[in-house]
Amino acid sequence: MVIKIGGSELENESFLEGLGRAVVHWPEVVIVHGGGPTNNKLSERLGIAPRFLGGQRVTDEATLEVAVLGLTGGASTRLVAGLVRQGVKALGLSGVDAGLVKTRQVEGELGLVGMPVGVDADGLRALTAAGFTPCLSPISLGERGQLLNVNADFVASAVAAGMQADCLVFLTGSGGILVDGQPQARLGAAECRELMASGVIGAGMIPKVESALQALESGVARVLITNLAGLEQFRQGQPCATEVSL
Template sequence: MVLRSDPSVAVRALRSAAPYIRMYKGKVFVIKASGGVFGDIESTRTLIEQVAILHQVGIRVVLVHGGGPQLSQIQESLGITPRMVAGRRVTDEKSMEVTSMVLNGLVNTQILGICRELDIAAVGVSGVDAGLVRAHKRPPVQVEGQTVDYGLVGDIDLIDAKVLQQLLEDGLMPVVSPVSADDKGTLLNINADTVAAGIGAALKAEKLMLVTGAPGILESLEDPRSIISYTDLAGLKKLKDQGSLKDGMLPKAKAIEEAIRGGVRRVHITSYKTPDSILAEVFTNEGTGTLVVENVSALSAAEQHA
């Protein structure tokens, strides 16, 4: 005898998701996935399966990816010592060659392969394609009292999102590598969070989702349970001032602020280590990570209660 599973569970899930599907159908989500999720094929597939559901219910998804761990691994295998300052990578000429190879080649193609398996019509692009990300080499800057030359690292001048808009109009999902270039064609390495924030602002995205190894923004770095459910730009500044934002979360905080000030309504920070974290952030009030808005007064009572 075969026992029949209870269909009411699936029906309840569909009913609860339906209002969100109606709300977000046709809207643009920019999802930035950090390189840690691409460390193995199963975690990559789990992420792309969630993205596929958003794509298939009519949400226009732009997926921006990092590749830091893969890049560090390849650098070390070539005898290049990775150097990070304030959460950002210093990039010399040899490192830039490796960066382009890893991000535009290894990681981007791996994602596209899984998209094909899941029947997502995806197209890989980089910041160089069609002038998507126009940038200049960052001049030496002061970081914690010392002058730092980041090398071939770029600061964004302009996001020309026409190529992404055209792909989205055609029902395609862009998969974006953050490798970019200046007006002379010199390749530049730009932080993927920064690129995702710029793209989100250029497309006036409904949501920017930063999917990382951290569970969200923590009030106390020593306590992984101290996840802040929601905050606003004032709260984000307070967290930075009190030292709650360190290392890789510093460029994320800057990207969050730039995205919101550029017109993105909501930014989510969630972990790829939490099961179905992207879907939970989109289709429930509770979510799993941290939601950042311009001002918490814009949140509904239900969201604040959750």
């Protein structure tokens, strides 16, 4: 299983406790995390104004330095500490470590931003088989060996596809994809695209939905967009919102 958590959840100690209690029951889990709030706080302290385009952070040299510090330092350490306290053998890694995630730099206005093109699935499986829970920050290397900022949703999708995971779970505070304020139990690809085009699915959720569809198209068996309570329901074999399907 691959679980993606957002940076805002890392600010919540009770969330980390609950995540640890859930993850400790699964034998082989890879976690991919973001770190937006941490990065924003660092940017503010350093006087660097964050810019976003289509839900993704525009990354220049200064912003990349902030992302490296925030993601591989603060966010990663906070996550790993919270999991270890619950008995999880968590390892804080990034896509850079051992070349676990390979990327190419995207063209356009996003700057030093990459898209995943390959994952060392065997390396990640070796870690999970040894009883460890890899916790990946999305900072990765590009084709020329340059550091690139990568959207954590895209990394999670690539990791799940590369490992042919039985399930990819995006944990969010909303508890699923909302339509008229209500989490939807299940949405197909056509419905998702229509909701994105109409603006019902907002900018922050769009990368998750796009990543969910990409993972399914790449052979991942199931994809859920839910919250911590939904993850526990899923663990117990109960339905939870929102399952994305093709």
